[in-house]
């Protein structure tokens with residue numbers, strides 16, 4: 209391979225990759241219908257009126273139907289009690305048309321999120337947030353874990369870009385339970401030398417600059433600058449931040465946690481925002497629902513990553 213030249217980073221097409229993944233999922237759904245008479249079903253539960261959440265939920269429901277699955281949508285009002293929500297989750301656990309359950313986070317303050325997540329049947333936990341699935345991922349039992357959608361989507365993009373990841377130095381910026389920690393476990397399971405950096409890391413720029421693979425999920429607009437990146441590195445930007453609108457704009461632009469214009473001068477490959485990791489999250493959710501369906505019916509499951 210030739211040496212990376214300044215300014216020539218490959219822009220990783222997450223949107224296109226996600227569309228291909230969804231058409232693969234649509235074929236798997238068709239096969240489940242034709243060969244086993246099973247229609248995978250995904251239930252999405254939204255509590256309250258957060259407008260951004262409503263946009264994601266609508267997009268998920270539309271794409272669920274597009275791949276041929278059944279979509280069950282439960283929209284509860286903001287003052288729903290914890291007890292009512294737990295009852296609904298239990299009802300979805302018991303419903304055999306439902307193979308995957310996603311409860312959109314964050315939940316209102318009066319509801320204990322952990323309690324809700326741990327009421328979901330681990331086999332239907334397509335977000336991979338239940339402790340049973342967290343433990344399986346952390347112990348490397350990937351054959352039985354449900355793996356969180358965003359990190360799994362990032363891994364798919366990395367493997368598509370780089371092939372075998374063995375021996376590569378991977379740095380994950382951010383230590384959240386939904387992205388940073390599961391991402392680090394996945395990279396470790398794929399034989400990367402893996403490090404997590406965070407707000408208390410002594411020289412975070414220097415640690416990032418050592419990475420062949422840099423995954424950024426810190427939730428801070430354009431925190432990672434061009435000079436934090438090793439020339440030729442592969443950069444995955446998980447951030448989704450909305451800027452204040454410019455005069456004449458109705459909504460502000462979406463930008464990542466990486467200063468894209470600087471980073472693309474240095475990186476070998478980089479995901480854009482929007483059109484990078486975001487669309488992968490939804491596509492992997494659908495893929496996880498097929499995986500969950502296969503496991504619940506003892507049908508051979510498609511290889512994922």
Ligand SMILES: Nc1nc(=O)c2c([nH]1)NC[C@@H]1CN(c3ccc(C(=O)N[C@@H](CCC(=O)O)C(=O)O)cc3)C=[N+]21
Pocket residue numbers: 264310311312313314335357448462481482483484485486487488489490
């Ligand atoms: N239990 C749970 N599971 C989740 O997976 C979950 C959640 N709660 N709560 C909210 C966040 C957010 N999230 C996104 C998914 C796709 C895009 C996405 O497709 N973004 C597009 C842009 C969309 C736009 O233009 O607004 C992109 O990056 O290209 C973004 C954000 C999933 N979440």
